[in-house]
Amino acid sequence: MIVPRTSNKIANILPEHLKPFQSLETLDLSNNNISELKMSSFPSLQLKYLYINSNRITSMEPGTFDNLSTTLQVLKLNRNRISAIPQKMFKLSHLQHLELNRNKIRKIDGLTFQGLPALKSLKLQRNGITRLMDGAFWGLTNMEVLQLDHNNLTEVTKGWLYGLLMLQQLHLSQNAISRISPDAWEFCQKLSELDLTFNHLARLDDSSFVGLSVLVGLYIGSNKVNYIADCAFRGLSSLQTLDLKNNEISWTIEDMNGAFSGLDELRKL
Template structure:
């Protein structure tokens, strides 16, 4: 009987490095390859050695019952998968071979992952089931149907309290004609932080009732306030910025600022202040950083008038100061900027700036100074900028800058300095860091 010739052998390379074109999925299960297996030399299907210990190649004729059984098994497996059964179409307990028999040497296929969570993390690692390098990020159908808002939490969240509305943090009543404030208007504002009452007609620092205890910024400039009373400021225990500029204040007395305040910025410019009592700011020594007293009527600064070790900026420009005595600024250990321009200063006594070891900028322009000597600048070891323009300076002592070796900028324009360049060249000896003159 003539042997029936089979089709030519399929020489294509298997997809994914497996016979039949299977490739690993997130389950670690091989996709079902082409139904036509590779044929042997005699046109017969290449099988595996049966689990019952049979010898030989285990090949079967093309139309044998075993082939038909494999086809039936695959169709049945597909039906079971479509019906949502837990058993995979390729076998239940162990890995199935091409011939449909269970292969005990291969690990069992994993069950379907539970609803929720990534499928890559749920499948066990095993031979020929390599864990993906990165998570696939896929979610089950039940998890997708819930949506991100209903996913289970890994830990209990903290209390989710809404922030207070902006209207509870700020009250702006500026640019009106208010002469007094009713404290009941601020009742219930426990979170109030900033109050703007500027450009009104107030004559005293207003009372805000219980709301004053939380206020951090109080703007009272451009009013008609005549004095500062400790009893009026005592409720403002958290106040950091107080603006009293452009008022009618005439003096700063000892005890104006009560103990317990934490004011960092105090603006008293453009008033009518002519008297500064010694110790007037001592109660603010632990907090005050900026003090503005410009555009007032101050004629004299008492010795040790400022005992503010944390103060970094002091503005005394546009006053009527004529003399700076020695140790006037002692107690300002952290001062970096001092503004004394546009006064009537004609003399700086020896030690006038002693104690200002951290001073970096000194403004003395538009005064009546006539000379520069080392005694008047004693103690300014960290000074970087010195502004002396628009004075009447006609003489610079040879050792005038001996205590200002770190000067970077020096302004001497609009003075009465005369002589040739050779005469004035020695006046700047020692200023090796000077970059602007």
């Protein structure tokens, strides 16, 4: 059963209005005037898919979604005015996909997403995020896709990647990243695709990509790279695509002593 309530002028979610729909699986409340999510908003339902995109949400109470914890699989809160995510906001044991694109989140604290053990993908694009604290994604041990494009992040560190043991795709395009810490990828050794296009990277050191032995696609186009260390791509034995276009690389192949050594599977450069 699907109940769309899009493009109306709904300002509040009232549990008494939803209680009769005990077989409801999909609820779309997009394009309304909802400004807050309260603990009492949702009664116990069999919801699998919940969309509250393009509203005016500024605040969310912890416990808002607790009554949906055993069934909810997809939650979309894109294009709202959310500036902070309270701790223990999402205690949804079956949720697989969470979207928070185009909000106003600037900082993500440690343990923010604790309570989402089944999550496969998290989208946080176009928020203006400047800081990811240590353990920001701790607990997301099964997450495969993390999209952080179009934010204001300045570095990649082991601290905020802590615990992402199953991560396969990391999208960091259109940020302000100028530094990758030497041990950044310690917890992300299943990564197969890494997008760092349109950032501020000026150099690729011999430690920049250590540990990414199953990486297949590495995209560093449209940065400011003018230096690539010898063996910068050492250990990327599975890499098939390396994108370095639109950088500031000025020296020629003859000047290099092995920057591309070890790329035995490379198909596209």
